[in-house]
Amino acid sequence: GAGVSQTPSNKVTEKGKYVELRCDPISGHTALYWYRQSLGQGPEFLIYFQGTGAADDSGLPNDRFFAVRPEGSVSTLKIQRTERGDSAVYLCASSSPQGGRGASEQFFGPGTRLTVL
């Protein structure tokens, strides 16, 4: 079956612009996560969705970052007034319904490489 897909694979934008990054999770996975990976670092958590609602957005760095998942499937990460420091690979992951917190492994997409000039 298809894995997690992310579009675009690369995005170059200018400082101050608005960008949207899309994630399509594995079919049937109700949990969806966004992470950000800077060069030479491990992924850092941004936000977690269970269904349509953001169950944990504690990792969003500031109010320029926002994510939605209106129908409980595809998610969009939105970044307003981009800054050069936002340049990173943005990773999306999904996992199957889990009986308890932390039980299921997360399957990652290929990421979107965002470059802010």
Next chain:
Amino acid sequence: AQKVTQAQTEISVVEKEDVTLDCVYETRDTTYYLFWYKQPPSGELVFLIRRNSFDEQNEISGRYSWNFQKSTSSFNFTITASQVVDSAVYFCALRASNSGYALNFGKGTSLLVTP
């Protein structure tokens, strides 16, 4: 707070050598989950293993084996008879049951296997 330390930044071995990647974790939760992921040059993170805190049994999968020791808060990963295709960055991650849904990743160990 949760923390994962991968002290080895880069490791270089010759093909067919065995190599162990170290992972040390910190958490105050009694229920937690440990993971290893592989990130090849293509960039996509590949899930390798999940281990919960109640199961200290070591696991072997082909050339891969994992040693989980709660007494030393370590979850080390050994590749036996390494191959060039094993070259990648390997990440250890922790998820504590009562501390949110995020995976807390280490900084990764870059493994280079040369012919």
